[in-house]
Amino acid sequence: MKKDNKKNNNVQKDLIIEFFKKNPNRDIKHPEVVDWVVSTYLKKTGNVFRDPDRAIRHLSQSGFLIKIAKGVYKYDPSKAYKRELKDFTVAQKEIILKEGKCAVCGRGKKEGVELHIDHIKPKDLGGEATIENGQILCAQHNFIKKNLKQTETGKKMFIQLYELAKSERNTELIKFCDDILKTYEKHNINGHIVWNK
Numbered sequence: 001m002k003k004d005n006k007k008n009n010n011v012q013k014d015l016i017i018e019f020f021k022k023n024p025n026r027d028i029k030h031p032e033v034v035d036w037v038v039s040t041y042l043k044k045t046g047n048v049f050r051d052p053d054r055a056i057r058h059l060s061q062s063g064f065l066i067k068i069a070k071g072v073y074k075y076d077p078s079k080a081y082k083r084e085l086k087d088f089t090v091a092q093k094e095i096i097l098k099e100g101k102c103a104v105c106g107r108g109k110k111e112g113v114e115l116h117i118d119h120i121k122p123k124d125l126g127g128e129a130t131i132e133n134g135q136i137l138c139a140q141h142n143f144i145k146k147n148l149k150q151t152e153t154g155k156k157m158f159i160q161l162y163e164l165a166k167s168e169r170n171t172e173l174i175k176f177c178d179d180i181l182k183t184y185e186k187h188n189i190n191g192h193i194v195w196n197k
């Protein structure tokens with residue numbers, strides 16, 4: 001059932017894209033596109049296109065359409081999707097922020113932390129501005145993510161040092177590494193690098 005819905009959604013989306021591609025660089029009001037996609041969808045599938053407005057909004061949020069005014073959209077082939085590589089739109093941010101808490105530590109406004117919107121796959125690695133690629137991070141975890149390479153390197157290094165200290169029974173060094181690695185755990189940093197005590 002879910003799969004069918006997804007398939008239908010894709011057919012609907014393709015129809016809207018088709019309409020706008022046939023009508024590039026023109027300000028188009030909702031009723032014009034809605035009338036066409038609803039009747040075409042009915043002809044093609046025999047089904048009712050339930051929420052075309054929502055599908056159009058999604059295409060605007062993803063950067064395919066430019067929102068000109070309330071209920072007015074334009075398809076500009078030279079600009080479509082280009083914005084996707086950049087920043088989230090206001091509408092996307094609102095959706096992402098609904099989660100209300102840091103994806104790493106779960107803290108939110110209640111705990112008085114500042115929340116940032118983060119590209120899960122970073123922009124400079126080709127991460128797009130899609131809702132799926134967005135998450136909330138608190139200021140602390142956003143900062144750590146930006147500097148992840150350094151903290152990762154550090155954690156791996158202290159794990160190695162800890163193992164070496166254990167094999168040499170160097171209690172002072174064991175304690176030192178133990179303290180540092182516990183600090184990583186306490187602050188929930190680089191949890192994907194596992195430290196076997």
Ligand SMILES: [Zn+2]
Pocket residue numbers: 102103104105106107137138139140141
């Ligand atoms: Zn956090």
